[in-house]
Amino acid sequence: MSNLNTQSNLEKVLKAGHIGVTSECGPPRGSDPEEVRKKGLLIKDHVDAVNVTDNQTAMTRMSSLAACIHLKLIGIEPVLQMVTRDRNRVALQSDILGAASFDIPNMLCLSGDHQSFGDCAQGQNVHDLDSMQLVQTVRYMRDEGKFLGGDDIKRPPKIFVGAAANPFADPFEIRVPRLAKKIACGAEFIQTQCIYNLDKFKEWIKRANERGLTDKTFIMAGMTPMKSVGMAKYMKNRVPGMDVPDEIISRLAGVPKEKQAQEGIDICVEHIQELKEIKGVSGFHIMAIEWEEKVPEIVERAGLYPRPAI
């Protein structure tokens, strides 16, 4: 995996054998670019790249591509998240070229939360492609220099392509085969769902190791610090595909309310420290939801600072 395919800093860091660190930034529900820049600057020096979510939970927000451009223009490397829910193959390819025109070097391909969770529950969804087919599409555009329709692309997009994996969704038996499929489609890095159940995650990555999958892609473990016991309970009970063990909840419940946030950060740091040592874990994707200011502390305490300059 030593040949670089893109100008991506994230690709360079991972391929140089360092533990990669990404975080994420949700675009605002408005048109003020300052909000994007502010969030980006909070974490700029502590991460290799910043994911920009694409209308997450199907709530209408500033476009992911536009927010990526704002970050790129102030020197922060974005990871463009793109869901297949809202765009057909024409729009997806078009936005990929748009991103490449600003030299946005990373992309994460997702299917997206169902629109019924968001503010446009009565809207249509598209799902012309699925997330794996989107990975294939970006790779095809980059590596073959062609559109899906077969025509040549002038200046093909040089994009480092990632996909998501949820080790905790059901059925568990196909979670590793599914990862294998995503890799077969061309996913060069994987960012996982938030990990709280370390045992289950380790089992998943062990099986991935056994199949040699961790040699073919970079797996970045997803981390989200809990702000409170209420958040932990909500994640456990209400968020589909989320596995929050009871001991996390009882640990948070065991400290006074005003100290729960700090406890959540501590848990997150401990988890990173533990998973850092696991074979097959190539990096961490720290999703501090509306809590970006805590990312530097987590990264520093987990021993992932300073970030390598390559």
Next chain:
Amino acid sequence: MRLKIPANFRIVRVPCTGKVDIIHVLRAFEKGADGVYVVGCMEGDCHYNEGNFRARKRIEQAAMILDKVGVGGERVKMFNLSSGEGPLFAQYSIEMNNKIIELGPSPIRVAKQNKKNAA
């Protein structure tokens, strides 16, 4: 056993209340009935297992339709009793009769009467 029951209703015999359909109830109202009640066996004792459950659902549907067309769903009701309970049958009949008297004539009958008077 000679029991007093109101004399102002007509009994329509069916082999099982499962035979009663929504349209039978609606037609009765169309033809000028002020109320309809269906008396079935005790729930769980149906010879055909589900006849009286089907009837209950159909009566509920008929009531909903009668509400929507301005006749009033409270004019139709389902009762359950076992075959030996004559006094209960009489009691239900009186109960239904009183209820209908309280509600007054069906709006359909009133409308038809108005039309006749105008003609």
Next chain:
Amino acid sequence: MIIAEKKPIEEIIDEVKDFNRILILGCNECVTVCEAGGKKEVEVLSSALRMYFITKGDEKVIDEKTLERQCDHEYLEELRGNIDDYDAIVSLACGVGVQFAAEKYLTTPLFPGVNTVCLGANEDRGLWTERCQACGSCILARTGGICPVSRCAKRVMNGPCGGSTNGKCEISKDVDCAWQLIVDRLNALNKMGDYEKVAPIKDWSTDRAGGPRTVTREDVKI
């Protein structure tokens, strides 16, 4: 079969209130089986409308008829002789029947009496569920006989997505995850090896996306 659901009576009343001679037209096929637009439903709707308008002092002619099919010329032709007796028709057929009747009787206002829901099965008493979206290019041979197009809320071709929990879909605990069903069936068939075959990007031109679809059979045309 085609699954339909009765429209609320209020909605139908609102459509027909300004007409005086109305035909309620049922269909003896799918909508009869799913209890939305057969002879029985025609009787009930007609009776309900008659009662409504009588109580409003606005008595109308409301007739009932149920055709063998509303999606075939020969049965719809049965109306030809009486069509001028009516100011409006309420068709309880699926959207196909309503349109076919509208095309045939150009000058008679026609109103749908049902909402056409899906292509589905009678899963249980009082429960009809979707099985097919008529995408025009069947992939069931590759998905264990379970259709991700009609049964996955994101029609994911390489599923399940990350929202699959305890066999249920992220949109509702009452909705089965199609891909859980697919995996279960592939397991039952001892064909889990097929799971890792990546489904190619689908050609949706045979779906709604390609415009109105037709099947032409020269071999049976006369």
